[in-house]
Amino acid sequence: MNIDEDTSAWLGCPTPLEMYQHQCALLEDELIQTQVMLRKARANIGGLVQMNDLLATGKAKAETELRMAMADLSRANVHTSEMSKDIMGLKMIASQNEHLRVENQCLRLQLRVLKGPQP
Template sequence: MAVDMDTEDWLGCPTPLEMYQHQCSLLVDELAETERMLRRARANIAGLVQMNDLLATGKASAEAALRQALERISAMDDDAPDNVSFRPIDLVTGQRDHLFRENQRLLMELKVLRGPQP
């Protein structure tokens, strides 16, 4: 059974020109969407570059402050006598030991002044 029908006349079937035009409009829409995404990506990249510059500047200033602090600490260590420490716990323990020795000395003087106890 050989049916030779031309389907171009059927209602609702697009012509080849209409199919090409539709395909072109789809491609144009896709290209516009791609361009919009590209603009947004470029704006994001520009923002990231600016943030990176700010972070690099902050890092450089923090490193400079750290170098200065380390230099000051090393200068303090070089200028300080050997028995002096700048650590807070060492200062507190040194004060505690000094007060303990002073307390023991005063107790001994008090015992000497009171004399022997019967």
């Protein structure tokens, strides 16, 4: 049995040229697929850039609104503090008024006792 037999002439075995042509066809298909994927990737990148721009704009707007809200809150805190001082002053006056009213009633009662019964 001869093992070194040339099998290139057998039926169904491709010639070197056919193998190169097949390899070229495979490479062309890969190249086409790569180009399609590249186009999709570029479109995705474009979409991501747009989304990033929108998010950056939204972030800037939100930061501006936050600063405005913080300023409003600060003004409200100052106003509340001033009103709290006014309320405390009014409470002190009300307390003094009540104390004087009670003292006045006591003095009036003592005066009635000292004057005696009235006809």
